[in-house]
Amino acid sequence: MSVFEVFISAIFVNNIVLAQNLGNCPYLGCSKEKGVALGMGTSVIFVTVMATLCTWLVQKYILIPTGLEYLQTLVFILIIASLVQFVEMFLKKAIPPLYASLGIFLPLITTNCCVLGVTLLVQREQYDLMDALIYAFATGAGFLLALLLMAGVRERLETCRVPKAMAGTPIALIMAGIMSLSFMAFKGMV
């Protein structure tokens, strides 16, 4: 697959939230305002790319030569957790304004299945390093896109009259369903 195809398919055709059902907790939890959605989405892109880089190298140069592939899950989640902690400390010290806007999202990202999911999918698809990084970036961008779309819809929903039993999460899920339905139209593209 060419780089361009990997990119387009990760954003639209196999959108991480709307087609693969990963990362749903932040998708529903952080999509009430556009600002929050933007912060969460950007942090996810950043952490996903960093995590993919680290886990790809660890898998290739440590786990495979030593025959420990079965520990993949355990090693990957520990790498992600320590990476997130490290990024948080680094941002706090080096770039305080960025920390102020992204800081609150970073601890939540450790348990975002988006990040671990991407690192595992990269191994299953057996991408080389360049493709893996592009795939990680595009997946993060797809997550950001889904989050922003949802935030836009939910801001409008605030002022709509919704049946009382549907108010809150149920209507948000129905909206997500319709959005996912429209993303199915991209299926034939790649």
Added chain:
Amino acid sequence: MNQFIQELTKGLWKELPPFRLLLGLCPVLAVTKSASNGIGMGMAVLFVLTLSNMLISLVRNIIPSKVRIACFITISATLVVAVELLMQAYAYPLYLQLGIFVPLIVVNCIILGRAEAFAAKNPVHLAIADGLGMGLGFTMSLTFLGSIREILGAGTWFGYPVMWDGFQPFTIMVEAPGAFLCLGLTLAAMNYGTRRQLMKRNREGSEASASPCGGCRACSIGKSQD
């Protein structure tokens, strides 16, 4: 003993994990394409949740509170690796069906959520009861959603055809959109039921002490998303 049963049963209805607490939605949406997938995923989570609750409760006084999250993750990841290997050995077709969602049990919010909220503060037998109850509730919910989606989307239940001849399956129900729609409608139905009950109780003359939101926990989802 009384408390044991109380902790065990709360996960079955009052705090039913995916519907009431809205935790661990990814597997709920992604693997419930069929009832048997739902039950398989539920059993895997039940196993990990009960054992991780037990282990965390056992070591809760040894772990320094600053690194507790990392310890919880290590414990649950170890258990998930064990489940992965067991599934590869004894339930390989199911392992292929669930795919990437087996290793993703590690980051299922419900495991960390229960560890942090319950197992880290309570003695072992209660932690086990909590894990069992929540795990069973989770399995029930997944099987329920899986059944609805399989019956409507493929016309079968656990692989056996159950609908009449000439039934046209709604293929959309077994695709990604069907998951969102199905969960949304289920939550709405539960809200509706709770509201009806409250209204009936209020009409009978008891004081209107209940909140207008009923059992809906939507307001707290912002706090528990992780």
